[in-house]
Amino acid sequence: MICILLVAGHGTLLESHIKNDQSGLYAFLEDVPKALLPGVGGKKILDFWWKAVNTRQLFSEVYLVTNADKYKHYERWATANDFPVENIINDGTTTYDARLGGVADLELAVSSKKLNDDIMVIAGDMLCADQDLDLTQVLRFFRLKEGELAIYYEMEEGECTSSRGIVEVCPHSHRITRFWEKPGPGETDSRMASVVFYCFRRESLPALRTFLDRFPRTEERVLGGYMEWLINVAGVPVYGMKLPTGFQLIGQVGLPDYTKCLAHYSTMKTQRTVKTITRRAYARIGIVGNPSDGYFGKTISMSIANFWAEVTISESPTLVLLPHPLNDPTEFGSLLDLFYISRKEGYLGGLRLLQATCKKFYQFCSEKGIALSKKNFTLKYNVNIPRQVGLAGSSAIVSAALRCLLEFYNLTDDDLPKSLRPNFILDVEKEELFITAGLQDRVVQVYEGLVYMDFSKSIMEKQGFGHYEPMDVTCAPPFWLAYLRDPSDSGVIHSDVRQRWLNGDPDVVEAMRLFAELTDNAKEAIEGKNWTLLAELMNKNLELRRSIFTDECLGRGNLRMIEIAKQHGSAVKLPGSGGAVIGLCSDPVKLVELKRAFQESGFVFCQIVPYCPTTSAGRQDQPAS
Numbered sequence: 001m002i003c004i005l006l007v008a009g010h011g012t013l014l015e016s017h018i019k020n021d022q023s024g025l026y027a028f029l030e031d032v033p034k035a036l037l038p039g040v041g042g043k044k045i046l047d048f049w050w051k052a053v054n055t056r057q058l059f060s061e062v063y064l065v066t067n068a069d070k071y072k073h074y075e076r077w078a079t080a081n082d083f084p085v086e087n088i089i090n091d092g093t094t095t096y097d098a099r100l101g102g103v104a105d106l107e108l109a110v111s112s113k114k115l116n117d118d119i120m121v122i123a124g125d126m127l128c129a130d131q132d133l134d135l136t137q138v139l140r141f142f143r144l145k146e147g148e149l150a151i152y153y154e155m156e157e158g159e160c161t162s163s164r165g166i167v168e169v170c171p172h173s174h175r176i177t178r179f180w181e182k183p184g185p186g187e188t189d190s191r192m193a194s195v196v197f198y199c200f201r202r203e204s205l206p207a208l209r210t211f212l213d214r215f216p217r218t219e220e221r222v223l224g225g226y227m228e229w230l231i232n233v234a235g236v237p238v239y240g241m242k243l244p245t246g247f248q249l250i251g252q253v254g255l256p257d258y259t260k261c262l263a264h265y266s267t268m269k270t271q272r273t274v275k276t277i278t279r280r281a282y283a284r285i286g287i288v289g290n291p292s293d294g295y296f297g298k299t300i301s302m303s304i305a306n307f308w309a310e311v312t313i314s315e316s317p318t319l320v321l322l323p324h325p326l327n328d329p330t331e332f333g334s335l336l337d338l339f340y341i342s343r344k345e346g347y348l349g350g351l352r353l354l355q356a357t358c359k360k361f362y363q364f365c366s367e368k369g370i371a372l373s374k375k376n377f378t379l380k381y382n383v384n385i386p387r388q389v390g391l392a393g394s395s396a397i398v399s400a401a402l403r404c405l406l407e408f409y410n411l412t413d414d415d416l417p418k419s420l421r422p423n424f425i426l427d428v429e430k431e432e433l434f435i436t437a438g439l440q441d442r443v444v445q446v447y448e449g450l451v452y453m454d455f456s457k458s459i460m461e462k463q464g465f466g467h468y469e470p471m472d473v474t475c476a477p478p479f480w481l482a483y484l485r486d487p488s489d490s491g492v493i494h495s496d497v498r499q500r501w502l503n504g505d506p507d508v509v510e511a512m513r514l515f516a517e518l519t520d521n522a523k524e525a526i527e528g529k530n531w532t533l534l535a536e537l538m539n540k541n542l543e544l545r546r547s548i549f550t551d552e553c554l555g556r557g558n559l560r561m562i563e564i565a566k567q568h569g570s571a572v573k574l575p576g577s578g579g580a581v582i583g584l585c586s587d588p589v590k591l592v593e594l595k596r597a598f599q600e601s602g603f604v605f606c607q608i609v610p611y612c613p614t615t616s617a618g619r620q621d622q623p624a625s
Helices: 013-020 045-053 071-080 102-112 135-144 206-214 223-233 255-274 335-345 351-367 393-408 418-432 440-447 457-463 490-494 497-502 506-527 531-549 556-567 588-600
Strands: 002-006 061-066 088-090 119-123 148-154 165-169 176-181 192-200 238-242 276-288 298-315 377-383 450-454 467-471 479-483 571-573 580-584 604-607
Touching: 002 045, 002 102, 013 255, 045 119, 061 071, 061 102, 071 088, 088 102, 102 119, 102 206, 102 223, 119 135, 135 148, 135 192, 135 238, 135 351, 148 165, 165 223, 165 238, 176 223, 176 238, 192 223, 192 238, 206 223, 223 238, 276 393, 276 440, 276 479, 276 506, 276 531, 298 393, 298 440, 298 479, 298 506, 351 377, 351 393, 351 418, 377 393, 393 418, 393 440, 418 440, 440 450, 440 467, 450 506, 467 506, 479 556, 479 588, 497 506, 497 531, 506 531, 531 571, 531 580, 556 571, 556 580, 556 588, 588 604
Parallel strands: 002 061, 002 119, 061 088, 148 238
Antiparallel strands: 119 192, 148 192, 165 176, 165 192, 276 298, 298 377, 298 450, 450 467, 479 580, 479 604, 571 580
């Protein structure tokens, strides 16, 4: 691939302001081309672009197109920066009125150098907020598509759309459906701005000459106008790739814009290097409907403040995933110590979850046309969710890690909508780690609080995710939780039910329908605070589950906890895949007796504290510095 940097601008407003500045502070910059002005960190603006494209693994050649008026400046820059002077193309113009226009300058490079390769074109005099731009992702995405590529970004508040090329992009195909070169008021609501940062296939390069023949006036020969014609008129497929960063100093900008941008981006860079982000995701309990989320059913679940997973991300020179001292042991007191720890904890901790999340995150961004900055990080986690008792500890680690990555790379709900995040988390566990799971846990950990979920087949097939309805968590009744001190693998609870369902077993199909019916009834009971009815529905949920999974599959520990709850007159059910039970007991006296009975039988007992995302104290939702 060939890269062409365009820096052939004439008599810019910025140059004029510097020349006429009375303070004398910028006298040393007089007559210096915009691309050679100091950028972030004191380096020239063009230095950044040269660093980004100066790699033989990506580009066979890099060309610079300038004008006769500024040629000497760029020649001097080239000799000082190991840029091949013979690759500087002089368009021969010396005044603004005689300028060729961006499209003509590009075509000059193509024709004069007889280029017959794919081309990346960049305006070398614009300032990019991301000083660690990774072009590898850009080129990989370009090669995945059968068309041209335009880079765009979401404009910051206060930026005017009338000064940019504005695009509308299909969220599914990523094809640009419409391009406006400096749109007028009311023409579009989009704030996605395209800059001179394009990739063109060699097959489409003759279109440059076609455009120039049709538009002889210099003021029409801007690259934004070319893209507008290419997309809106010629119908050439052009795809958009989003950079989660901003661009400035585009076109005619003045000295105030220049100094403001430098101050803003310098501050951003300073803050970024010290920023540490910590995010939590909470354990969850399935109140009614589980385990029907993987069977087009309905469920109600609640995140609980008792247990959580916490992930911290901070920028670092290399990418580091730190093992947890307890969950990812690599040192043991003896072979006997290794034996007991491995028998109780298993072989795999949370480190694999962090690694799988990072891998899937990069893959997602690459496929969705999001170019991440080339910066590394250290990722570590802590978790107090009991293992293998069905409280969604694994998905909590993935959920918290995803939140950290999204914020670290400045991605928003537009990039990965909230409704799709549970699918992403589930894909990490199922596709990368082969963990058997459904969407329920991930939905409630993304939305938090008390959530009603409808996974009906018609809804799932139509939109790819369920209907998720947050409920008032303050309506939650006094639940309790008991779990095994030393659980076995809870995954055994699923047995052969999945295969029976796929085979159309009438008993399993009917059970999933009844789970959904119980969920709708429970929703009304919770909203009406009818705890007696809710207790009945929870008991029915348990018995329905036992009917299709069998007591043999449930295991002795789960059955013993169920028995204790029933002996004390409490509603009871499994909140997840096994290893724990939850119950509903409104009588304080009975609750004390229940707690004693569980503890005397060797189980852990606690009263559940609902997690309210807006009011819970100590919520980790602000970056620490």
